[in-house]
Amino acid sequence: MHKIEMIRKCTETDFNTIFKIINNAAQAYKGVIPEDRWHEPYMPFEEVRHEIEDGVIFWGLEQDGRLLGIMGVQDRGDVTLIRHAYVLMQAQKKGIGTRLLQHLESMTKNPILVGTWAEASWAIAFYKSNGYSIVSEEEKNYLLRKYWSIPKRQVETSVVLASQKWKKAQP
16 A cells, blocks of 8 residues: 655644654664763653744654654754754664755755754764765854854763855855
């Protein structure tokens, strides 16, 4: 049987599902990222709400009426940030993240930046396989301070990956 799949902009009615997907998929970080950055739930309700209020727009891949993965996009003027990309654990390794990323890439003319944990090797490998590359430590520190609102400790323990368009735009 052929599954009905679509990528769509998430709405307020998806909020609880977004929360569940983030916290289900983020279990992969437990014991990997610095212990002082981990908490239960990984991303509390209020933090998800704050991210949306701060301009993160979530898109989701839905199969047979069920959201399996979500990815946020945030316009920061001269760049677009990919924020909070998560796929339910049982739906991973099926191309959902790649299809979401490609959809969001097609929606912007801006260079794209992604931040993730330095120890999240699977996330880094995912973005690299989609044409992104890690920026230098100095550039990472600058970009995280300029475009993100994250704690200093998270800056220290993160990497930034940039799209090819970003690389080409650099002097």
